[in-house]
Amino acid sequence: MNLTTQRFDLKDSREAPARRHLSWRGFCVEHVVPASGDSFAYQWQSNLHFCALHDILLKDGGIQAGSDREITQKDLRSSLTYVPKGADVRGWSDLTERRNSYVAIYFDPGDMHEELDQRFPEDWRVRLYFRDPELSASLRRFSKLLALGEGADDLFAETLGLMTVLNLQRTTADQPATKPALSRRTSSRVVEYVDANLGNQISLEDLAATAGLSRFHFNRAFKAATGESPYQYVLRRRIETAQALLAERGSSVEQVAAAVGFRNASHFQKVFKARVGLNPSDFARLSEGR
Numbered sequence: 001m002n003l004t005t006q007r008f009d010l011k012d013s014r015e016a017p018a019r020r021h022l023s024w025r026g027f028c029v030e031h032v033v034p035a036s037g038d039s040f041a042y043q044w045q046s047n048l049h050f051c052a053l054h055d056i057l058l059k060d061g062g063i064q065a066g067s068d069r070e071i072t073q074k075d076l077r078s079s080l081t082y083v084p085k086g087a088d089v090r091g092w093s094d095l096t097e098r099r100n101s102y103v104a105i106y107f108d109p110g111d112m113h114e115e116l117d118q119r120f121p122e123d124w125r126v127r128l129y130f131r132d133p134e135l136s137a138s139l140r141r142f143s144k145l146l147a148l149g150e151g152a153d154d155l156f157a158e159t160l161g162l163m164t165v166l167n168l169q170r171t172t173a174d175q176p177a178t179k180p181a182l183s184r185r186t187s188s189r190v191v192e193y194v195d196a197n198l199g200n201q202i203s204l205e206d207l208a209a210t211a212g213l214s215r216f217h218f219n220r221a222f223k224a225a226t227g228e229s230p231y232q233y234v235l236r237r238r239i240e241t242a243q244a245l246l247a248e249r250g251s252s253v254e255q256v257a258a259a260v261g262f263r264n265a266s267h268f269q270k271v272f273k274a275r276v277g278l279n280p281s282d283f284a285r286l287s288e289g290r
Contacts, residue, residue, distance in 0.1 A: 026111035052104035063091035065126035158204035
């Protein structure tokens with residue numbers, strides 16, 4: 001999927017908005033900050049589903065879905081817009097002089113049908129400026145991930161994307177079919193894969209392929225079997241392995257961070273301290289005295 005050709009464009013804007021975006025299989029996310037006080041028009045129709053969380057305050061504006069009446073709501077903060085594939089939405093915005101922004105997810109319905117064992121209804125209508133705490137929380141997490149850029153954790157992002165899509169359809173679609181729990185042999189295979197690849201980036205797709213399941217069903221089955229999500233498990237194993245390496249006093253903090261799969265030492269130190277209660281260098285020093 002190419003976000004450059006599929007993104008929600010702001011037309012006739014005085015200056016180009018600031019955009020950050022990342023992609024994973026089946027979905028993309030982006031965070032957009034238009035220029036303060038800018039004005040623009042838009043029209044969106046795509047073969048992708050689109051959902052955005054707004055932090056926007058308008059001086060004036062309007063939005064219309066198909067032949068429905070125009071909505072002229074001004075305070076869009078914490079509201080959501082959902083546009084299913086093929087739907088047509090158009091409008092215009094005159095922004096206030098503040099930092100306005102939105103975070104959006106675009107996803108491929110075909111891929112999500114295969115992952116979730118569910119199909120989005122063909123007759124879903126556009127939903128404009130609605131509220132949903134769970135969905136909003138997921139999109140806010142994506143906003144934080146986008147701030148990390150290429151440092152975003154793939155395993156966490158993939159899990160979050162699937163849960164976001166599931167939240168979107170949870171009130172209208174049937175519940176996914178029950179899948180068998182992970183066998184002991186499959187669980188062992190996944191654990192072995194994690195331990196063998198702690199120094200690399202581990203994606204949810206990698207783990208699901210090891211188990212022979214879709215990403216969504218693997219995530220559910222693994223948590224049911226272990227009590228932890230795949231992301232929580234991998235993070236715990238990274239920190240446990242880092243503790244063992246630091247106790248040996250043979251490597252620097254930077255070397256340990258790389259050895260357990262962190263993309264930079266500062267992120268490793270932050271996570272390590274949150275989990276262990278000490279920064280890595282203090283932990284190493286205390287371990288030496290034992």
